[in-house]
Amino acid sequence: MQDYDESTAFLGSWGHFQKSVFFLLCASILPNGFGAFSLVFLTDIPSHHCLIPEVNLTQDWHEAIIPIEVVNEKQELSRCSRYKLDVVRNLSAWGFVPGRDINVTELEQESCMDGWSYSKNIYHSTIVTEFDLVCSEQWKQPFTATVFFLGVLVGSFFSGLFSDKFGRKPVLFATIAVQTVFTFAGIFSPSWTVFSIMLFMSGLGNISNYASAFVLGVEIFTGNVRVLFSSLGICLSFSFGYMMLPLFAYFLRDWKSLLLGLSVPGLLSLIFWWFIPESPQWLLSQGRVKEAEDIIRSAAKKNNVEAPQVIFGDTTADERQAKKNYDLLNLLRTTNIGSTVATLCLVWFSLSTGYSGLSLNTSSLHSDPYVSCFISAAVEVPAYISSWLALRNLPRRLSVICILLLGGVSLYIIQVVPQGLSNLSIALEMLGKFAITAGTSLMYAYTAELYPAMLRGTAVGMGTCVSRVGNCVAPFLLQLTFYFKNLPNIILGTLSVLSAFATFFLPESFGRPLPQTIHQMHKREK
Structure with missing residues (x-):
């Protein structure tokens, strides 16, 4: 079968079809920016x-x-x-x-x-004040964030598998629905235990829909548009949602009103079901050639171009069955690919631990938590622009190594900053956040480029799943400041440097077409 990018080249890369799908997928990501770090306000401890x-x-x-x-x-x-x-x-x-x-x-x-x-100087209420999560019960405060990220971990694991089995589109909208419904249901929690269950269920959908939307876009778009979407488009959408979070929290200062406000954008996103198609590449990987061609023909009409009589041709039953028989366990049994999977897991874990730790620590940056949250969110914009430029012009492996070293070194330097220069410490911490954010954006694209279509959803889901372990650890990592103020930064910096050295052993994907088969992936690993 001809390469997908070549087969669909007649569509062009930026017609009406691509534009509509691009912006709708980006819009579906906005609620993730709200939900992922709403815990900064929901679980903050007032005086x-x-x-x-x-x-x-x-x-x-x-x-x-x-x-x-x-x-x-x-x-x-x-x-x-x-x-x-x-x-x-x-x-x-x-x-x-x-x-x-x-x-x-x-x-x-x-x-x-x-x-x-x-004190009600900042918040009218949080779940801490609602359920008295202080003193002997204070362990529940960081554990609340861990419960959420445990839900994200489980959701990331299963959503990747389901995405490869049932399709990108059904999983995308199912996870949006799960996140929205249980965010709203949390309002009626009579106890911390019930709230934690609702939060866990909400976490099942959060980020899982991000990964599904990411894979769907990577497989629909081609060329520079694919790079633009996987780095700048989807990431900036998350960042804009994140920057809107402190605005929501500022005007909705009790936790129930905030949850209600955060559930509305997800409800609106469900309307996109009728406008976003399934991934033609995934359909082809399942042998559903006619359905894939129907989507491309519909796209051709929207772009005012004529589709050829035969777009993809057909694959033999043996080829289809060979594709269906591969899963992640098959890859792990292969030495070269197994080492790639292990290295990717380490890098994902390090980046996610650093990203969550620095994001959840925003309340300590500034006396006003709304300003702190906005600063932490705003620094992601230049980070994503940098990752987009790197994806367009630089080898993936070199980019990830440099960004990890930048993050690690900036977090190390904080230790030697004099106590009176607090602004310099904040600047270095935000430089670390910049680097780790850019690295996370790079890793989504890098991981997707290493795997064929029948395993791409599982691979990205695996990466996000492993990274959620880091999310779960981060809230408790911040508690180490009780023993030594800069200990969390030292640990995060060390993880970044170790991951930079491990990245030397990953294969390069820059300037190469996406692998369509396991055989092509094997060749790239050698």
Whole structure:
């Protein structure tokens, strides 16, 4: 069978058909930018201290009943303890004045028996304030993000397999529907456990539809349009959605309203079902030649060009069966390809851990979390533009190596920045975010270019699945700042440098057509 790009060359690369599919696929990605990091606001921990019930205390004792603690060399009110209320009430009734008659630091302390008082300067409510995920329950706060990314992990694994088995289009819209429905359902959660279940289910669809849309576009577009879509188009759509997230969160400051606002764009995306076609390359890999030709003929009409009488021809039953018999396990049994899979997994894991860790850490960049989130999102725009330029002009392997080294070195340098130069530390952290974001964009295109159509969805799904392990680890990695402030950056930098060296052993795909068969992939590995 003739190469797909050659067979469809008569369509042109940027007609009405390609334009409509390009922008609709990009629009379907916007909700992922909302959903992936909405946890920054949904799970943020406002300032809080023990709630003091309405008891007869003097103003002095009201102000002194919460102990003062030193956290990160700063004095602040204790979040998890208060001086024993019965003792304080008696001292207040007897007329003792704290600091003058009584040294309050010698008084016995107790836990927050009556709950907590949360600051509403930034948020009206988050799931932390709703379900009291503080003090002894604070482990649930980072674990909430891990639950979401566990859902993303499971969804990425199965969506890749289903995409290769049932088609790109059904999986794309099924995962959009899952993400939308369970995001909305989370509003009605009566407990943290139920909310976590809804979040896990929402995670099944999140990013899975991103991967499906990515593979669908890569297989429909050709030439420079394919590069434009796989680097700039789909990635910038995610980034624009991400940049809109702080705007949503700013005006919807309670967690239920925010979830409602985030579910609406996904609902609108379901309308695209009637305008986005199935991948002709996937149909061909299944031997469904007539259906593939029908899509191309419809595209030819939209582009006002005439299609040849025979576009793809046909494949023999033996060829079809040979294609259908291959799966990822077959590839892992081959030494050369197995080592490529292992290397790709390491690079995906490192990039995803770094991307999630730096993105979830945005609340520490600036005193205003909305500004922090926007900065973190905005830095992705030049990152994606850089990855697009690299995909157009530079070898894939060299690009990934350089970007990983840039990310690793910038995160290492943060350790030697003087404490007074906080802006320089933020700049270096954002340089690391820039590099890791660009690397992630490169890896989507690089991975897709290494595999044939019958395994491309599984391969990209495998990469995203492995990367979600990094997503699950990232929230707890950030907790290591309790032991050493820069420890997360050191770990992320080390992963980036190790992955850069591992990338030396990947095959090159720059300037080569997409492999159509397992045999072509084997030749590229040698």
